[in-house]
Structure formats: structure tokens, C-alpha cells
Amino acid sequence: xxxxxxxxxxxxxxxxxxxxxxxxxxxxxxxxxxxxxxxxxxxxxxxxxxxxxxxxxxxxxxxxxxxxxxxxxxxxxxxxxxxxxxxxxxxxxxxxxxxxxxxxxxxxxxxxxxxxxxxxxxxxxxxxxxxxxxxxxxxxxxxxxxxxxxxxxxxxxxxxxxxxxxxxxxxxxxxxxxxxxxxxxxxxxxxxxxxxxxxxxxxxxxxxxxxxxxxxxxxxxxxxxxxxxxxxxxxxxxxxxxxxx
Numbered sequence: 288x289x290x291x292x293x294x295x296x297x298x299x300x301x302x303x304x305x306x307x308x309x310x311x312x313x314x315x316x317x318x319x320x321x322x323x324x325x326x327x328x329x330x331x332x333x334x335x336x337x338x339x340x341x342x343x344x345x346x347x348x349x350x351x352x353x354x355x356x357x358x359x360x361x362x363x364x365x366x367x368x369x370x371x372x373x374x375x376x377x378x379x380x381x382x383x384x385x386x387x388x389x390x391x392x393x394x395x396x397x398x399x400x401x402x403x404x405x406x407x408x409x410x411x412x413x414x415x416x417x418x419x420x421x422x423x424x425x426x427x428x429x430x431x432x433x434x435x436x437x438x439x440x441x442x443x444x445x446x447x448x449x450x451x452x453x454x455x456x457x458x459x460x461x462x463x464x465x466x467x468x469x470x471x472x473x474x475x476x477x478x479x480x481x482x483x484x485x486x487x488x489x490x491x492x493x494x495x496x497x498x499x500x501x502x503x504x505x506x507x508x509x510x511x512x513x514x515x516x517x518x519x520x521x522x523x524x525x526x527x528x529x530x531x532x
Contacts, residue, residue, distance in 0.1 A: 288311050288312060288313050288347070288348060288364075288451055288452050288482035289310070289311040289334065289346065289347050289348075289365070289482060289484075290308075290309075290310045290345070290346045291307060291308055291309050291310075291330075291334060291343065291344070291345050292308050292343055292344045292345075293306040293307070293308055293342065293343040293344075294307045294308070294333055294340050294343035294344070294345065295307075295341045295342045295343050296329055296333055296338060301506075302506050303326050304329050304333060304340075304506050305505075305506040305507045307326075307330055307343075307501075307503070307506075307507070307508055309501050309508075309511070311452055311482040311483070311484055312482055313451070313481070313482045314478060314479055314480075314481075314482070315478070315482060315483070315498040316478055316483045316496050316498055316499075317482075317483065317497065317498065317499045317501065318485045318493045318496065318499070318500050318501070319331075319484060319485070319486050319501045319502075319503060320486075320487065320488070320490070320493060320500060320501075320502055320503070321504055322504065322526070324505075325503040325504050325505065325506070326503050326505070326506040326507075327456075327486045327503055328370060328456060328486065329506075330503070331367065331454050331456050334365070334454055334484070335357055335361075335367045335454055336354075336355050336356055336357035336359070336360040337357050339354055340353065340354075347360065347363055347364065347365055347452065348364050350363060361448060362391075364450050364451040365450055365451075365452045365453075366446070366450030366452070366453050366454070367445065367453070367454035368438075368441050368442055368453075368454070368455050368456055369441075370460065372437045372438060372441055374437055374440050375429060377428065377429075377430060378428070379425065379426055379427060379428055379429065380416070380421055380424050380426070380427050380428075380429055380436075380440055380443075381412065381425040381426065383429055383440055383443075384415050384416055384421075384425075384440070384443050384444055385408060385409065385412040385447075386444075387412075387443075387445070387447035387448055388411035388447035388448070389408045390448060391408075391411070391448055391449055392407060392408050392411075411447055411449070412447055414446075414447075415443045415444070415446040415447040416443055418443070418473075418477070419439045419440070419442055419443035419473060420439060420469065420473060420476075421436065421439055421440060421443055424436060433466065434461055434462065435462050435463070435465075435466030435469060438459075438470065439469070439470070442455070442473065450481065451480075451482060452481065452482045452484075453477065453481050453483045453484070455483065455484065455485050455486065456486045457486055458474070458487070459471075459487055459488075459492055460488070467489065470492075471496060474496055475496065478496075485497065494514050494518070497514055498514075499511070499512065499513060499514075500512065500513070500514055500517040502517060502520075504526050509522050510522060510523045
């Protein structure tokens with residue numbers, strides 16, 4: 288569904304991402320791990336179009352999207368979440384998700400109509416809420432729900448845009464054990480219908496979820512393979528995982 292080839296981004300003399308290649312496949316979770324400053328978030332921004340690559344290419348659903356603006360890449364089937372929760376705090380859970388769904392059904396000729404009456408938009412929002420496990424919280428104000436529920440809400444908003452590829456940047460960050468369990472369950476529900484790239488520091492979740500791992504250090508890939516292969520890699524153990532893994 289998505290392929291990056293020798294993707295590079297330089298900031299002056301610093302190569303934040305240096306010739307990184309990876310493939311995301313439908314029905315698989317591909318985790319990208321590494322210490323802080325490894326280039327994981329920069330890689331995510333390159334794939335989503337938030338920043339342009341210095342060199343290399345990105346292909347999404349068969350189209351070369353290198354250099355496309357993020358809104359065009361999003362409409363071509365890519366959704367992403369951010370490290371910092373990005374929701375409309377004064378609005379209800381339902382309103383947040385409906386607005387995201389509405390972005391996929393612009394109606395310039397019906398600008399005097401009530402958006403709440405658009406049946407296809409409402410159906411898309413309902414489906415996203417159900418998949419994210421938030422249907423019982425739809426009337427709650429987003430600013431009053433828990434951190435874990437806000438992260439679920441952000442994913443629900445992403446799902447409402449009907450993506451086939453999901454880039455999830457540290458979705459478990461700051462969560463307690465119970466919230467993390469709910470997020471892991473949500474990611475398992477998302478897996479069959481999506482190609483997922485997961486950037487995450489929670490190694491228990493990574494090894495429980497990932498079909499494939501890519502390990503980055505200083506902007507470069509030092510290992511890529513199955514979780515078992517990466518766990519056994521001496522360079523990965525030295526640079527990141529530690530002997531306990």
C-alpha cells in the first residue's frame with residue numbers, strides 16, 4: 288500500500304532521515320522503533336507530506352506521491368495521528384468525528400444545508416466511532432474525556448477520512464496500563480483493513496502487535512525484519528533494546 292525508497296531529509300548538514308526504505312502492507316503492522324532523535328517522527332512527516340524529502344520517493348496505492356501536499360496525500364488514502372493529541376477540545380466526541388468525515392464529502396452547492404443532516408457523513412462518523420470503541424462517549428465534550436480516550440478519538444477522526452494506510456505516532460504515549468490495553472485492542476481491530484505504521488516506545492506493545500520492525504538510530508536503519516529477528520540482532524540490543532529483551 289505504501290513504499291518508501293531511499294528517503295532522505297537533510298536540515299543543513301544534518302541528515303535527520305538518511306536513505307530509509309520500507310514497505311507497508313495491507314493487514315500488517317510495521318513498527319518503527321529507536322531512541323529519541325532517531326528520526327522516526329521526521330520519517331512519519333515525510334510519508335504524510337508534512338515535510339518534503341531532500342531525495343528519495345514515496346509511493347501510495349500505486350501513485351508516486353513524492354512532494355504532494357499533505358491534504359492531497361490524505362485524500363489518496365493516508366491517515367495519521369500525531370505525538371501530541373490533536374482534537375477540538377470544546378466540541379463533543381461526535382462533532383469531532385463528524386467534522387473529519389465531512390471533510391471527505393464537500394458540498395459547496397449545499398452550503399446553506401445543515402451538516403448534521405448529511406446521512407453519508409453521519410454514517411461514516413458512526414462507523415469510525417464504533418471501530419474506535421467510543422460509541423458510548425459520543426456526547427461527551429472532548430476536553431473532559433481521559434487522555435486515553437482522546438487518543439482513541441484522534442484515531443476515530445482519522446478513520447472517518449476513510450484511509451487505507453495509517454501512520455500512528457506514539458499512540459500509547461502517556462497512558463496507564465488499562466488505557467494501553469484498550470489501545471492495543473483497538474490497533475488489533477484496525478489491522479485487517481489497513482496498512483499500519485506504528486511509531487512507539489512501549490516495547491511490550493510493539494512486540495505484541497508488530498508483524499515487522501524497522502529500527503532507526505541517528506536517522507538510519509540499523510535493522511529490519513520480523514520481531515524475532517530484530518530481538519536477536521546484536522546491534523539492536525546494543526543500541527536500543529538492552530539485554531533484558
